[in-house]
Amino acid sequence: MWAFIQKLRSPKWFYAIGGKCQPWFWAAALGLIALGSVWGLAFAPADYQQGNSFRIIYVHVPTAFLAQSIFVSMAACGLAFMVWKIKLADMAASVMAPIGALMTFVALYSGAVWGVPTWGTWWIWDARLTSMLILLFLYIGVIALRRAFASLEGGARAASVLAMVGVINIPIIKYSVDWWYTLHQPASFTITGRAAMPMAMWAPLLVMVVGFYCFFIALTLTRTRSEILRREGGKRWVRELVEEGADGL
Amino acid sequence: MRLCLEARQLACERDDRPLFGQLDFALGSGDIVQVEGPNGSGKTTLLKILSGQLGDYQGELFWNGVSLRQNRDHFLANLLYLGHAPGVKAGLTALETLAWYQALAGDIPSEDTSLEALAQWGLAGFEDVPAHQLSAGQQRRIALARLLLQPRPLWILDEPFTAIDRNGVALLESLIQAHANAGGCVVVTTHHRLDIARLGRIRLGVTGE
Amino acid sequence: MRLCLEARQLACERDDRPLFGQLDFALGSGDIVQVEGPNGSGKTTLLKILSGQLGDYQGELFWNGVSLRQNRDHFLANLLYLGHAPGVKAGLTALETLAWYQALAGDIPSEDTSLEALAQWGLAGFEDVPAHQLSAGQQRRIALARLLLQPRPLWILDEPFTAIDRNGVALLESLIQAHANAGGCVVVTTHHRLDIARLGRIRLGVTGE
Amino acid sequence: MNRPNEPQRGADAAVVAMLKRDLMLLLRQRGDVINPLVFFALVITLFPIGISPEPALLAVVAPGLLWVAALLAALLSLDGLFRSDFDDGSLEQWLLAPQPTALLCMAKVLAHWLLTGLPLALIAPLLGVMLALPAGSYWALCVSLALGTASLSLIGAIGAALTVGLARGGVLLSLLVLPLYIPVLIFGSGAVSAAVVGSGLAAHLAILGALLAVALMLAPWAIAAALRISING
Amino acid sequence: MNRPNEPQRGADAAVVAMLKRDLMLLLRQRGDVINPLVFFALVITLFPIGISPEPALLAVVAPGLLWVAALLAALLSLDGLFRSDFDDGSLEQWLLAPQPTALLCMAKVLAHWLLTGLPLALIAPLLGVMLALPAGSYWALCVSLALGTASLSLIGAIGAALTVGLARGGVLLSLLVLPLYIPVLIFGSGAVSAAVVGSGLAAHLAILGALLAVALMLAPWAIAAALRISING
Numbered sequence A: 001m002w003a004f005i006q007k008l009r010s011p012k013w014f015y016a017i018g019g020k021c022q023p024w025f026w027a028a029a030l031g032l033i034a035l036g037s038v039w040g041l042a043f044a045p046a047d048y049q050q051g052n053s054f055r056i057i058y059v060h061v062p063t064a065f066l067a068q069s070i071f072v073s074m075a076a077c078g079l080a081f082m083v084w085k086i087k088l089a090d091m092a093a094s095v096m097a098p099i100g101a102l103m104t105f106v107a108l109y110s111g112a113v114w115g116v117p118t119w120g121t122w123w124i125w126d127a128r129l130t131s132m133l134i135l136l137f138l139y140i141g142v143i144a145l146r147r148a149f150a151s152l153e154g155g156a157r158a159a160s161v162l163a164m165v166g167v168i169n170i171p172i173i174k175y176s177v178d179w180w181y182t183l184h185q186p187a188s189f190t191i192t193g194r195a196a197m198p199m200a201m202w203a204p205l206l207v208m209v210v211g212f213y214c215f216f217i218a219l220t221l222t223r224t225r226s227e228i229l230r231r232e233g234g235k236r237w238v239r240e241l242v243e244e245g246a247d248g249l
Numbered sequence B, C: 001m002r003l004c005l006e007a008r009q010l011a012c013e014r015d016d017r018p019l020f021g022q023l024d025f026a027l028g029s030g031d032i033v034q035v036e037g038p039n040g041s042g043k044t045t046l047l048k049i050l051s052g053q054l055g056d057y058q059g060e061l062f063w064n065g066v067s068l069r070q071n072r073d074h075f076l077a078n079l080l081y082l083g084h085a086p087g088v089k090a091g092l093t094a095l096e097t098l099a100w101y102q103a104l105a106g107d108i109p110s111e112d113t114s115l116e117a118l119a120q121w122g123l124a125g126f127e128d129v130p131a132h133q134l135s136a137g138q139q140r141r142i143a144l145a146r147l148l149l150q151p152r153p154l155w156i157l158d159e160p161f162t163a164i165d166r167n168g169v170a171l172l173e174s175l176i177q178a179h180a181n182a183g184g185c186v187v188v189t190t191h192h193r194l195d196i197a198r199l200g201r202i203r204l205g206v207t208g209e
Numbered sequence D, E: 001m002n003r004p005n006e007p008q009r010g011a012d013a014a015v016v017a018m019l020k021r022d023l024m025l026l027l028r029q030r031g032d033v034i035n036p037l038v039f040f041a042l043v044i045t046l047f048p049i050g051i052s053p054e055p056a057l058l059a060v061v062a063p064g065l066l067w068v069a070a071l072l073a074a075l076l077s078l079d080g081l082f083r084s085d086f087d088d089g090s091l092e093q094w095l096l097a098p099q100p101t102a103l104l105c106m107a108k109v110l111a112h113w114l115l116t117g118l119p120l121a122l123i124a125p126l127l128g129v130m131l132a133l134p135a136g137s138y139w140a141l142c143v144s145l146a147l148g149t150a151s152l153s154l155i156g157a158i159g160a161a162l163t164v165g166l167a168r169g170g171v172l173l174s175l176l177v178l179p180l181y182i183p184v185l186i187f188g189s190g191a192v193s194a195a196v197v198g199s200g201l202a203a204h205l206a207i208l209g210a211l212l213a214v215a216l217m218l219a220p221w222a223i224a225a226a227l228r229i230s231i232n233g
């Protein structure tokens, strides 16, 4: 375990390993997403109540899952950065934040679009929607805070602290929002309360979810690697790498 | 046991520009060291590192043989740092400011010694004036009065002569000298030519931009 | 017509404490005047009054024979004032700051002359760095570069040597001298001993509290 | 250099330079532009959470909530308008420039409005949707906010100028400025409510325009005077 | 002076001195204490103007409005919590004091709450009367605000510490802190609504207490860490 953490300290090691893994994740992501989309959009049966609009689920649910997972991984990276001073963790966190914000936004947007045919409105103050909106604000806060610092190091630490504080609050927010919703209004329509989906609808969804996770990992790997090059631009191994690349061409 | 602040292979860069590198020195009882260098050569940066405020440096710092990162509390109990900003609250009077600093250090505030210190710095009659009604130099003198009040062996002073008139400069120089003679240790930056015997020097940015 | 800033029976008190009184002087082309006095004697206050920023004084000020209160626009077009704060925006680069100051003065900003002025002040290579990434002295050097860019006859400088290293001090002294030789007029406060020929002096606070 | 300079003309160049500088500074710290918008959105989120998520109730209070939230967002962003210039000494420099201070103040207020008030007006409809604001009033919301925030910036700048020298001006600023904001709020939210009901919109907008004209005429002088007082303190 | 000092004890004296100093500074500029209250009152006044003066409607939205307004007032007063110490260099001095930083931060937060949160809780009933809040819920309003604002001060101080070194931290602070305020808002306004209906008040207050306990445990460390980061930046 400790040896692994020590290894993580070296961006060079990660750069090499990440380079090896990344094509596999990209391939898996593109393959699964392509498969899931075709399956879900063309072959899965239409919903007996909602017709074809339910197919939004194949974007909505994976992005909604990712939106939450990414925040947790970002906070974990922040912890690793603050406790073990692993610069790499912060580089990963810094590239994850915009991805997470994007996923949150897509989940919100797809949900809102879906709301028009199903609920007849773009937005209601449902518990889950509200906590998702707050998650988006948390993401924006982390990104804005990092940008507001002039120095890289300061921004990194501040963003880590905020991510960690935020992740403690996410369960509290979720719990309190649920409580609030049940108090204020009887649940006339909820997302959770539906009967289990038929297998034919569920299987492509699973494929999509796994595909999106692969996509997230692949994108994080790629962007972290370019972040490494950007931040370590002055280091010898990077310059050697660049020269090698030039030789190779 | 002598007190000792030691730097080994200290190096720092900001925004990819190396400021200084391979600094090795050891400061002990009786040393006075002036950090010299042109504007932007990294004097303030070095002092912030030495006082444990800035963490992103390479190399190691030791306080009495133990790494500074592990020994922070011991180190801080021995340090008096005065930075570019005087640390004087606009809304407080000189006496209140000093009392607060004493309490912060864990000492029992004593009004008599504060009054004495202020008088020595030429602030007799201004003890109960809120600091925002004082001139730039008077505010800095309140901060400098701490040197007389808080017996800490290690002084780190960043341009302490700023805005101080000639009497003040002479007084501060004599205080620094006396502190070193009593076994203390002083690190100071200034563009003044110091009138002090046995002055060590750390030169920064001689090759510089 | 010579330019001329004249004070008659100038007096000022703050919080019922008289700072100075019965000041009479006239400054004209070629004069360099150092305002001297210990901390808190009213140097900054006097400079703010002379530059038309502080209105509560007794006595009269005249610019070319006309009372300053009636002649403010003419006066301001001839004045370059540098105060305790450098007037350099943390978010702007040195070049942008200077361009803004030129536009503000009604001149056409010219990048070449700005670059030259910055180079003379040792900021070559730092022209496009936001000021908050510069050291205290470098920020003040940006402000001082205005002396080379904006041809105003009357300079009022409040402790311009703060945070400036020795080369910078020598440069500034030579600039002040050259300005006076060219027919300008300089009022300056500092605790430095100025290395300048034909220096006039205004002493404040000699009788003290 | 033996002849004194005459007062320069070139006021237009100075005003343009000031506008450019402020826009540049605001855009460079992108946060300064985005933050008021996010604050607006957040405050709008607080209300359903604090009050009740029922769309029917929200629709009734929506025009007022939107206007109050926009007003607060505009107000908070005002605190920094002159403060950063004051802190680093730029303010005393541009007050000493041989240019009409009122014009320079106008340039600063314009920059502020362009990057605060206008964006607020543009995203307000989105938040209107979330508060179940009845369709058909979105246009009125935009226009009334655009006109209204211009007056708010002008009036608020007076307060910002008066408090610039004081530590913790923030809350004091609100105190000075909020009472003056009330007429704008009345006619602004009135315009949106009128659009919901479908009547009298033009009259409200006309009054907002008139308020803006008055503010444009008087505020710059007041701002300039307030700044002089502040640096004298 | 040849023997190095040992780390001092005396942390309690330092904490008391810090508390005393902050209370003194706040009370000396009396504005700092009164301003949040006036802001609270003004915002509460804006709503009837912006929304509708009908008491029936106001009574429904009153618990939410009161809580949102108190929350904003507490938030705005936070910006100055560490900023003035940062600007004049006191902050770097007390971070270098040989005392546990977290404890000193607690003292500052306590002073802030005593002169902001507590007075807000005390005058809230008065404004409740103006919003036609049903009788019988005033007690709940006071207690929930007193408990809630303590959490708000603690959480908000983290944001204030993170933004203290940044120009124009004000609006960024709101952005960071408002999402974290939402649980407190829900249970706070929930408590008042529950008191209006006459049920479940105790549960709400218990949860507010639990939130406060969590904040008390975690926030001081986060604040101290954030301050270290800010002066390093």
Ligand code: HEM
Pocket (backbone or CB within 6 Å): A057, A060, A061, A064, A065, A068, A107, A108, A109, A110, A111, A112, A114, A115, A116, A118, A119, A128, A129, A130, A132, A133, A191, A192
């Ligand atoms: C802006 C509006 C919406 C937002 C923010 C939103 C948010 C979410 C979130 C966060 C999840 C993941 C839940 C989890 O982690 O377990 C989710 C799942 C889901 N959403 Fe939405 N949603 C929205 C609108 C809708 C609409 C209109 C529908 C369709 C009627 C819908 C149907 C679903 C379904 C079927 C799931 C998966 C069920 C589950 O795993 O529990 N959502 N949504």
Ligand SMILES: Nc1ncnc2c1ncn2[C@@H]1O[C@H](COP(=O)(O)OP(=O)(O)OP(=O)(O)O)[C@@H](O)[C@H]1O
Pocket (backbone or CB within 6 Å): B132, B133, B134, B135, B136, B137, B138, B163, C014, C015, C019, C037, C038, C039, C040, C041, C042, C043, C044, C045, C046, D233
């Ligand atoms: N804002 C103020 N309000 C009231 N009194 C003030 C104010 N500023 C300064 N004073 C008083 O005026 C006196 C002169 O202050 P001034 O700043 O002019 O001194 P100075 O000669 O420039 O000193 P230094 O050398 O320290 O810069 C001081 O003794 C101070 O007490």
Ligand SMILES: Nc1ncnc2c1ncn2[C@@H]1O[C@H](COP(=O)(O)OP(=O)(O)OP(=O)(O)O)[C@@H](O)[C@H]1O
Pocket (backbone or CB within 6 Å): A150, A151, B014, B015, B019, B037, B038, B039, B040, B041, B042, B043, B044, B045, B046, C132, C133, C134, C135, C136, C137, C138, C163, C165, E233
């Ligand atoms: N916050 C910062 N971010 C990035 N770079 C900085 C920062 N502060 C200073 N620097 C850079 O570090 C260098 C050294 O700055 P420092 O303040 O240590 O200089 P100094 O020797 O104290 O100069 P002075 O004599 O002007 O006070 C400067 O060249 C500056 O460009």
Ligand SMILES: [Mg+2]
Pocket (backbone or CB within 6 Å): B043, B044, B045, C135, C136, C137
């Ligand atoms: Mg320095």
Ligand SMILES: [Mg+2]
Pocket (backbone or CB within 6 Å): B135, B136, B137, C043, C044, C045
């Ligand atoms: Mg002075």
